[in-house]
Amino acid sequence: MTDDRRKFRRESAEARKDALILAALDLVAEQGVRGATVRGIAERANVTQGLIRHYFSSKEELISAAYEYHMKAMTDQTAASAKDGSARDRLKGFVTASLTPPVVDPRAVALWAGFLNKTQQDPGMREIHRRTYAYFRDHLEALIAAAYADAGLSASPARLRHLGTAANAVIDGLWLEGGALPDAFEDGELAQIGLEAVGAILGFSLE
Amino acid sequence: MTDDRRKFRRESAEARKDALILAALDLVAEQGVRGATVRGIAERANVTQGLIRHYFSSKEELISAAYEYHMKAMTDQTAASAKDGSARDRLKGFVTASLTPPVVDPRAVALWAGFLNKTQQDPGMREIHRRTYAYFRDHLEALIAAAYADAGLSASPARLRHLGTAANAVIDGLWLEGGALPDAFEDGELAQIGLEAVGAILGFSLE
DNA sequence: TCAGTAATTATGCAAGTGTATAATTAGAGC
DNA sequence: GCTCTAATTATACACTTGCATAATTACTGA
Structure with missing residues (x-):
C-alpha cells in the first residue's frame, strides 16, 4: 500500500514534552491561551495532535506545565x-x-x-x-x-x-x-x- | 401559536452599540479577545447574536470599536x-x-x-x-x-x-x-x- | 532476526465558532 | 387603528475546537 502515513521518530518523553511546551509558549505569546490550539501546538512541535493527549491529560495541563x-x-x-x-x-x-x-x-x-x-x-x-x-x-x-x-x-x-x-x-x-x-x-x-x-x-x- | 419567540424593545443604534461594546469589553477583560464570543457578548448585552452583525459588519469591527x-x-x-x-x-x-x-x-x-x-x-x-x-x-x-x-x-x-x-x-x-x-x-x-x-x-x- | 510494546499517527465526534440569511414584530407616522 | 419599515430574533451552515479511540509503526531486547 502506498500509505502516505506520516513517518516519525520516537523521542524520549522529556524531549517531546519540552518540544510541546516550547511550541505552546510560542503560540500563547502570539495568540493567547485560547488561540494556542492543540492542533496549532502539535503542528509547531512537528507532531500530530494525538501526541499531546499522550503526554498531557488535557490542554489545560499542557498550558499549566508551559x-x-x-x-x-x-x-x-x-x-x-x-x-x-x-x-x-x-x-x-x-x-x-x-x-x-x-x-x-x-x-x-x-x-x-x-x-x-x-x-x-x-x-x-x-x-x-x-x-x-x-x-x-x-x-x-x-x-x-x-x-x-x-x-x-x-x-x-x-x-x-x-x-x-x-x-x-x-x-x-x-x-x-x-x-x-x-x-x-x-x-x-x-x-x-x-x-x-x-x-x-x-x-x-x-x- | 404559543410561539415563545423572545420579546424585545427597539433601542437607538447608539444605545445598542454602546451596550454591545461594554459587553464586549467585559468579556475581553475576563477571557481575552478569543474568549469574547459573539454569543457571549450578545447574551451579556441582553440581545441575540444576530444583532451584532446588524450593527457591526464583523466581530473584528466590534472588537476594534470596543x-x-x-x-x-x-x-x-x-x-x-x-x-x-x-x-x-x-x-x-x-x-x-x-x-x-x-x-x-x-x-x-x-x-x-x-x-x-x-x-x-x-x-x-x-x-x-x-x-x-x-x-x-x-x-x-x-x-x-x-x-x-x-x-x-x-x-x-x-x-x-x-x-x-x-x-x-x-x-x-x-x-x-x-x-x-x-x-x-x-x-x-x-x-x-x-x-x-x-x-x-x-x-x-x-x- | 523477530516478537512485543509503547510511541505515534489517523480518524471520528459532539460542542462551539463566526457569519449569512430568512422570519418576525415593535413602534413611528399617518 | 393601520401600515410599513427596520430593529430584532431565529435558524442554518461550514469550519474549528478539545477530546476519545482505533490503527500503525519505530524501536528495544532477546
Whole structure:
C-alpha cells in the first residue's frame, strides 16, 4: 500500500514534552491561551495532535506545565546575575539585568499578558505566579537589606518590606513597558531609568 | 401559536452599540479577545447574536470599536485631572491620579493584556494604541516642561523628551503593577512610589 | 532476526465558532 | 387603528475546537 502515513521518530518523553511546551509558549505569546490550539501546538512541535493527549491529560495541563516552565526560566535567568561584588554592586547588577535584554523581551511580556487571565482564575497557576512574584521580591529585599547594612544605614523589617515592594514594582513595571514598547527606549535607557528610580526610593544613588 | 419567540424593545443604534461594546469589553477583560464570543457578548448585552452583525459588519469591527471606546475612556479619565494650580501641582496631580483608583483598575489591566496581541498585529488597533500612548507622553512632557520653567530650570527639547519618556514609563509600569496585583499595595502606596520615582528622574521633589 | 510494546499517527465526534440569511414584530407616522 | 419599515430574533451552515479511540509503526531486547 502506498500509505502516505506520516513517518516519525520516537523521542524520549522529556524531549517531546519540552518540544510541546516550547511550541505552546510560542503560540500563547502570539495568540493567547485560547488561540494556542492543540492542533496549532502539535503542528509547531512537528507532531500530530494525538501526541499531546499522550503526554498531557488535557490542554489545560499542557498550558499549566508551559506556564511553570516559563516562570522557572524567568527566575533562572535573573538568579544568575550578580553573585559577587559589593552589596550595592549586586543590587545594581540585578536592576540592570532585569531591565536589559534578554530579560526584557517582547515575547515574555506577551506571555505575561496571555497568561494573565489564567493566573487570576486558575488556582494552580495563581499559586505558581504568587511563588515567582514572592521569589523576586524577597530576592530584591535581601539585596536591599545587604546594601543598607553595607552603607551603615538601618531600616526596620517593615520598612525593608516596603522598600522591596516599591523597588520591585518599579522594576517589574519598567520590564513590562520595555517589552511592550521595544522601540520606545534607547539601548540602556530603561536600565538607567530603573537605577534612578530605585535609587531614589532607597535613598542612595545606584549610578 | 404559543410561539415563545423572545420579546424585545427597539433601542437607538447608539444605545445598542454602546451596550454591545461594554459587553464586549467585559468579556475581553475576563477571557481575552478569543474568549469574547459573539454569543457571549450578545447574551451579556441582553440581545441575540444576530444583532451584532446588524450593527457591526464583523466581530473584528466590534472588537476594534470596543478598543477605541476603552482607550478614549482612559484618556478622558486622566485629562480631567489637575487643570489648575502650579505646574508642579498639576504634575503631581497627574501622577497621583494615574496611580490611584479608579484609573488603577484590574479590569483595565486585564483589557490591556487582552488587547495586547491585537495592538501589535492589527494595523488599525496599533494606530489607536500609538495615538493614545503619544497623547499620554506628550501631556506628561508638557507638564514637565511647565514645571521646569516654573522652577527656573532649563532643559533641551531632547532632554525633555527623554524625561517625558522615562516618567511615562514609570507611571505606566506602576499602573500595570497596581492593576495586576491589587492587594500588593496599601492605599496611596503606589502613588507615593510614583512620586518618588518621577521626582528622582526629574531632579526635584514632588512630595 | 523477530516478537512485543509503547510511541505515534489517523480518524471520528459532539460542542462551539463566526457569519449569512430568512422570519418576525415593535413602534413611528399617518 | 393601520401600515410599513427596520430593529430584532431565529435558524442554518461550514469550519474549528478539545477530546476519545482505533490503527500503525519505530524501536528495544532477546
